[in-house]
Amino acid sequence: MTDTAPELQDLHRQWDELAEQVRHHRDLYYNGQPEISDAEFDKIFRELQAFEEAHPEFAVPESPTMEVGAAPTSDAFADVVHLERMLSLDNVFSPEELTEWLEKTPGPYVTELKIDGLSIDLVYENGKLTRAATRGDGRVGEDITANARVIPDIPHELTGDFPSLVEVRGEVFIRPEDFPELNEQRIAEGGKPFANPRNTAAGGLRQKNPEDVKKRKLRMICHGFGAREGFNPQTQFEAYEKLSEWGLPVSEYTKQAEKPEEILGIVEYWGEHRHDAIHEIDGLVIKVDPIATQRQLGNTSRAPRWAVAYKYPPEEVTTKLNDIAVSIGRTGRATPFAVLEPVFVSGSTVSMATLHNQHEVKRKGVLIGDTVVVRKAGEIIPEVLGPVADLRDGTEREFVFPKDCPVCGTELAPAKEGDADWRCPNTRSCPAQLGARLEYIASRGAFDIEALGEKGAQDLIASGVLEDEACLFDLTEEDLQKSQAYTRKDGQINASGKKLLANLEQAKGVELWRVLVGLSIRYVGPTAARALAARFKSMEALVDASVNELADTDGVGQIIAESFKAWFEVDWHREIVRRWADAGVRMEDEAGEEIEQTLEGLTVVATGSLEGFTRDEVKEAIMSRGGKAAGSVSKKTDYVVVGENAGSKAAKAEELGVPMLTEAQFVQMLEGGPSALDGAGE
Template identity: 40%
Template sequence: MTVKEQIEALRQELREHNHKYYVLDEPTISDYEFDMKLRQLQQLEAANPEFHDPTSPSLRVGGAVTKNFETVVHDFRMYSLDNAYSKEELAEWEARVHRLLGVDNVSYTCELKYDGASINLTYENGKLSRAVTRGDGIQGDEVTTNIRTIRSVPLQLKGDYPEKFDARGEIVLPVEGFTQMNKERVERGEDPYMNPRNTASGSLKLQDSSLVAQRPLDCLVYGFAARSLGDIKTQYDILEQARSWGFKVPAEAKLCSSIDEVMQFIDHWDQQRHQLPYETDGVVVKVNTLAQQEELGYTAKAPRWAIAYKFKAEQASTMLREITYQVGRTGAITPVANLDPVLLAGTTVKRASLHNADQIAKLDIREGDTVFVEKGGEIIPKIVAVDFNQRTQDSEPTSYIAHCPECGTQLVRNEGEAQHFCPNDTGCPPQITGRIQHFISRKAMDIEGLGGETVELLFKEGLIANYADLYTLTVKQLLPLDRMALKSAENLVQGVQASKEVPFERVLFALGIRHVGETVAKKLAKAFKNIDAIMAAELAALTAIDEIGERIAESVVSFFRDPHNREIVDRLKDYGLQFSLSQEQLEGQTEVLKGKTFVVSGVFETLGRTELKKMIEDNGGKVASSISSKTSFVVAGDNMGPSKKTKADKLGVPIITEQDFLDML
């Protein structure tokens, strides 16, 4: 046997043992024997570097150091999930699924919702090529070097797999491993970690991959994303296929033929979840058939075909010492409960949001009360009730503040709105710095080298009073500031200058117009093409755009009516920011389909549904999720929903093929 053949044989043998131990939990050799074979492989590879293979089991030990984690845009967006906190909400979701599909029987795949850090693993020709954190769902941080150290992540797949696809999973820290890590930390005189989820998430961003390799992290795969999944037709097939290719997939997943079976699955694991090796906070229920998933599609944030049923959150009681008030970037006032520290779901809670004056009045929350706190969705602490038996005789009802706690301006509360607002948007410090922090944020201008603390410092020192001032900063101005070395100052100035290339829709979002989020900013940019057209737009023109209601339209008009805002926009124009769609974005856009509304249904031969919908919008058309008398055409592919066909026929809406649609263009 040649040296190359020896190396290949050892690699294949170690991959098999690795899979049996870390994925199947069925080891067939001792740890010592495994270590001896690994050492033999390392020695052969060191003596024969020409046979290097990035998927070799020897590279699991880590050692490479990552100084900066590159931001990578996902090929397929990683959506979040809508939540249900009761069986009634789950039943409402099921009824909505039936109504949209127009069928009475739907099967579901139920999977436990493991509490960890989401990861996207890209495989090309069966080899792990890239691992990216979820980030904001659009883009995340590349952590490939660290992920390679996790033994349950296959570096080389087995069987018949697609040429390129993404595997979606959760990086978790088993309870047993977490307990052992904390035991060792305490013995060394170090503070223990608070909970497995945060520890798992933090592990992915460690700069030294050898430290990641020492942590007993696991990767549990639950889905695929690809242009085509070939013969895979259901979510349950995805789980089975993932196992066959070498991924670790929890065995608890179950195929349910009715919502009653789903409820039984939820009830069982609500009682038994503490027997599991990992922390779980709920059950993810997915429509099983992929064609039906395609039919249901997505909202702006989440798939319509899946929902996370969250188990009842852990509660704790503690003393509410003081109610303070925070001012947000839009001037919204948020009351905050300052609590005696209490351990809740693995973290120490000291503060909880009280939301608004109505919530305080509804629960009759007062300073000095003993209150019950839980984590909404086990993430954000909230007060759910007051222990009135513990209330003292001299307790006074809470009187909501009338003036801004930061600038003293009298607060206003608009009709129909729950929150109070400080109207002093140009003179209230938290609003000023909040708007600047929003402007530089990742989804907006994403200015490298500039964070929230630096914004506060620049404002305090009088170097900036609004976000346009960022573009006047010089290295010479920055150097005298605390903790601002030459390299940091140069990086900040360069980051600000680089942001001039950020596309128009993100600049529009960065301006911080109330009610204008990422999705609305994209719609406005697409409809009006440039900032001047938006600034000149009247209410009627704005509300004519799909999903732009009166509240958003009034906010846009109000923002650009303000001379201060117009002056800042003019300054930003002069500094060279992008205030119109690029030539590349405008290419391929026409008004051919203007005034026409399309419903897309079924699976298509040459176009993906997302691509087809984009073509409709790029050519001036509107995409709707359901058929009505206003629908112009239904573009139908294979497996079109029967209820949609019935409704289209009833309303006389033309049903066209994919080719008919392409011919229109």
Template identity: 40%
Template sequence: MDDLFSYAEEQATQSDDSPAAQIAQLREQVARHDRLYYNEAQPEISDADYDKLFRQLELLEKKHPELDDANSPTKRVGGAPLDSFSQVEHILPMLSIDDVFSEEEMTSFYQRVQKALGESSIPVVVEPKIDGVAVSLVYRHGQLDYAATRGDGRHGDDITNNVRTIGRIPLTLPAGAPELLEVRGEIFMPNSGFAKMNEERDEAGLQTFANPRNATAGTLKQLDPKEVAKRPLDFIAHGIGAYEGDELDNEDQFHKLLDQLGIRRNDPIWHCDSLDGVLSAIRELDEKRHHFDYGTDGAVVKLLDYEQRGELGATSRAPRWASAYKYPPEQVETLLRNITIQVGRTGVLTPVAELDPVHVSGTTVSRATLHNEEEIQRKDVRLGDTVVIEKAGEIIPAVVKVVLDKRPADAQPFDLVDYVDGKCPSCSGPISQQEGMVAWRCTNFTCPAQAVTKIVHFASRKALDIDGLGESIAVKLVEYGLAQTPLDLFQLSEQRLAELELDPAVNKSGAESKARRLGEKRAETILTSLNNAKNKMPLARWIFAMGIPQVGESGARELSRLHASLFDLSASEILKDIQLASQLEAERKFVSPGNKSNPPANEVEKEKRKRQVEDIKDQLVVVNTRLEPYQVSSEVGPATVQSLLSYLQSDAGQHMLAHLRELGINPQSENFAPLPAEAGELKFTGMTFVITGTLSQPRSAFKKRIEEAGGKVSGSVSKKTSFLLSGEGGGSKYDKAQSLNVSILDEAAFETMINS
């Protein structure tokens, strides 16, 4: 595989075009491929080729900060954390839609519209009511200007930095976009992404989210856009706000405009011109909505014609031309027969409710996750209880509450530790609960339940791709004591593997055959794949194969770009700096005078904290300057680094590293991008320069020399500026540097400094 970093750097420096032209062209290309991928599901290039374009753009923008653009596709990874959200006043009030809860109420709405317009046939559209967070996207001259929540209808939170991380939302519209376009819609979390995220949080022992809407709302309230970028958020448009462009007469024309601009809109849409048609569409949507990959809690009925909408107008809180039919949540009662405890790949003990089978939202449910002991105690779930079940996000069976009136007299509160007698239910090994975590884990490195799932993951196609080694064989290897950890696979002999007894096969009539051997041919296939993994599989595959919580495929690839070999990870200065930056940022937020949960006691403490914040910011500048040359992506964030280092420093991690050394395995990176020199050896590391005035060479030449020496070039003077490099006519920057006591260098002093 090509070295991504080197390739991008080479492409970024070989073009004859000006940097501005190169950047503009790359932004247009990346934005186009984003539209093809996210909105049209018709990608034209591979992920690898897309990554090359993206990295090339990142490098050019890094070298030319004067060409910064808030709507560049590179902003998808998130910017600097905010202290708080600012407020935005909506151009037009962002009203709610009145709800109705029965077909009778919907009939009344339609008849009121008929009477008000004096028409018997009223064209309307019916569309899904998405269970998300309402937002407004304002585009001016084809560029995303800002994004805001509904708030109180007149003012909302400015969530622009968070919205920029959502791949589905275009930051720049194609040519021909209206001068002003306010698109209103819903940000939501797809059910599939929500389920995967909750599963990962469960595995990591973190608190899970109750449903996709809560997860979405909580994510958008994050002050750190980099954290938002990690969550699987999506967007669907459903309405228009402020608008300056070619006249739009009805909803169909608005939908056509959205399609032309590459903005995903609500679908399916029903067109009706009678009450019977409206009620029929609502019923049909109720059947179809269970197959959508997002939560819906109703059907929105809106007048098609904009002129008719204007005739009806609005109240102070809702338009008179629209109504939302709310579907009743499908909840059913059933009996909780038992609670079983599953042991996951990372040792997390997950309680599962075993239920009398019951039909919910189109499927039969007999099991539902209880997530963890804290969740069980919060809901006071007990064995023998009658519980209410619904599908969270209409996909994940969940216990909503207990029917206390039907509780048996002898029902006892559930205690996970007592329930499993303080031992892992799979291996009887010790269990523990990490401080600050809600999950209990089995700490036995050779736990069979973990062994099987770890081996299956280790051998999976996206990991080390061990051909022929599936779950059934992994179960038998563990059962016969041939493998307790994935690395034990490398000590298997062909003879012992060939003799492995598998479960009897079952023929079409249901009869079992005699026990089967794995056989020499299948054993040879597995061992050939293992030898290939040992000698040829790159570092990224190995990192992913280890199955460390919070470390996915993308994170593994980024880690391998930053490190030459597996044994470099545990002593990595890069990872330690990421960890340190996270700790400093958390400390900054805690001591901030504006921290409402930890306010200063008085003015003296407030001033003291201001100084502390400035000191921490200075430390962050130094740490981030060390990290800056590596361009670490958000895939290797603080949570990933913490999980990785915790594992490598644990007994299990040390055992794994020692075992690898014994086996002579040290996977190498295929995309490692070493820097020309270590950041710590560069002369200007941690220093920020501002350049002004007329110099003997273009400013770009001085900027390049400063950056090559490890420094950073900023466009404005502040207290954080280390030096002002000033030629003739320094102007306002020179004056500001003097007022802030910033050191000022002329060209001769700069040459002496850089050459000394």
């Protein structure tokens, strides 16, 4: 028992450290410039919650886990007491946690997108806006009425049959599409760049001069209500309908749901479509819909028991920008990229992120040595959004764009006057460009050469086996013996080498459009390549076609046509085509091979697992028959093919009334078009 006192002191120290971190970062979030991302704050907050669950004696009323928001710290605005306390929301972070909450919380429910913005409280008396305030600590906020009046979405007077008193809660935000323009203006005026839309909205709402508030392009959407007189809705959804009738902005994404499985489907849908909304989101809010049930469930000291926020994995984190380097792509484009202190975001560790071009580096105002905000949205390449400028200590330095290609030393220049992108003009021999082109040739969208990856491509170049891609299909065992990636220690080719030669032989018979893609002609991707191959049938006819003839091809146009024609004016480009043809690469689509365009003009979405098709094969089947293979369901979708374990796309199709097909019906439609379905799927 002698260790009890030291152990208790150690527990006190751990609690104090965690509690102080939470208070510090929460205060910066509500009253200043955050130093860490929301996800990093959530992690610290959950650590404190877990600590208090393990040691209940520390779950005291003054703990940050019992508090809402943060008390106002500025003297610029008067303090105001909310008519009814503004609460926070408890969070869940996995489908399992959400399912557990749904099992103990009866429906029906209403779901809302969790807007990544700043809470606002509006009071309307006899239809007139009499006060606006920030959330503050939930009881006391800052009076920002004058600023709220210049936000276009906030009406000064309500319309229709409004109550004598209503306290409306909402979220103020900046649309992502408006954010770059705000930063450009900020930097042009000599100010520090904004880190992200949420912080910019928070700072904008607290400007002393309402004219400065106008410049922030603030928007607002309502998501609840507090005190009210003469307003007694039966459900949350009905309340939103009333708010809309009175002229207040409500979300177009709010939905009602009866069962937990519907909620999980909506969670999955928005997890895949986080960037489809007009504002940034960091989660989905689920509320019990009937107001009477909300009252029965009541609240904890900080959050309602009848609502919860499902938080999606973080897409934004902060980390150190150690350096800015430049990479060279397959078309010669020189792209600055951030060399980062490794950080975990959206399911993977990120150590590099794109900065697009030299003008973007300057526009975003990032300096080498900055703490920066990094976003990784789904499968998109990680991107640096901007610096946390308040954390600068003076050791940061500006990035200087190189004059020469960092790989081959050729002087960089824009392809034509006015281009934002600079390129390495050594297109044929620059190892970076050639390596990237070889990888692109080997990709599934082109020749699908499985044994030729990044490592193999670089090795073939470094060992002198390939000077350019012209002799790729001429490779022999003897050639590969000069490489390291494709040989054994005894100098004979290994299994990868044998596989590469087999892959190359098989690839010689691919369709013409895939050959066109593999040539890496600027702007000629799979869609344009398909259209050109379908019309002209052979490489010879394509080379002989005029710019106007190429441009008249559906889905091509003038820019692609000019780029295509210009590519063939280069001697070594034509040599590639000649050498490939001599090696046996097919340069025309065989007669009678044309696929009937049974899906022409139709948009088709596939969801779930299909027995007879891989994901790529489904897309290929749709596109080769003239259809559009879309990734999401909308009112413009004509059919949705539903396989095993279909998710939210099937639910969305049902909601919109889009015809759904089984795999067998899909095969029928591929063969004979919609008329072959005999009314199936309607």
